[in-house]
Amino acid sequence: MAAVGAGVAALLCAAGSLYVQATCQDAIVTQQLLQEGFHRDLLMKVELGIMEEDIGGCTVAARIRLPPGIYVDPYELASLYQHNLTKEVLISDAVDVEAPEYLATDLVVLTYMKPDPQCSRCFRAALPVHGRYHRPAENNGEALVVLKSPEVLICCCDSRVSTECWKPSEVEAPCSGRNDYPCQWYSIKHKPVYEELILQVPVGLRQHNSLVCVVTLLSTVLCSSVILAAVCKYGHFSLETFSEQK
Secondary structure, X not given: OHHHHHHHHXXXXXXXXHHHHHHOOOEEEEEEEEOOOOEEEEEEEEEOOOOHHHOOXXXXXXXXXXXXXXXXXXXXXXXXXXXXXXXXXXXXXXXXXXXXXXXXXXXXXXXXXXXXXXXXXXXXXXXXXXXXXXXXXXXXOEEEEXXXXXXXXXXXXXXXXXXXOOEEOOOOEOOOOOOOOOEOOEEEOEEEOOOXXXXXXXOOEHHHHXXXXXXXXXXXXXXXXXXXXXXXXXXXXXXXXXXXXX
16 A cells, blocks of 8 residues: 555656646747847847736846846836836946947846737837947957846745746846835746847957047147137137236
8 A cells, every 4th residue: 555655656756847847937038139239129029938826916127147248227217117118227336338349348137028918928119238348359340249148037025826937036136126125026937038148249450540649639639729810819818807817
């Protein structure tokens, strides 16, 4: 009897494991870069592998690690959020928008995603990203920046949905982006349509350094001369004015 009971228990455990594997389907993540040049839009779409009725009360976010070659402008994001053009975006560190690529570091961004009206299990987000200036290249006029697939996070603070399919995440952030208290986030296993995106950033050529320096110097001298000539021609100076200033 003990052997039979052990066999039944093993069968039940195996059936439970198969049920969990059948219900815990991977999410599908799609990334796309729009526009060309330094200023791009990163579009992300997540299709969850859970039932539609289980999503209610849950928040989905994408945790993105941006390499030194690209960055997000926090002032631009604040303006977009203020005009209700994007969801809340949390940035891990201060962003130096003037730093070149070789002086910048990785940047972690958490962006909250909006439900997709065309897909009941889908969420979307658009993140404006900008390329940094790179060192001049020898022959190729473009630098390649590799953007990895984001980590998909879900938070169901107001829902009783089962979390057995997800792995707890160490991210400390509110569920909605507006609450002051952090919630328990879970990392969802996903299948990216593309493992990585390649961002092509225009760069200068080293053989043009001398030409750029000469043109810059001539432009500076010319502009300074025009400003000085305008001041001398249209400015009104007198000894009384200097006396009053003293």
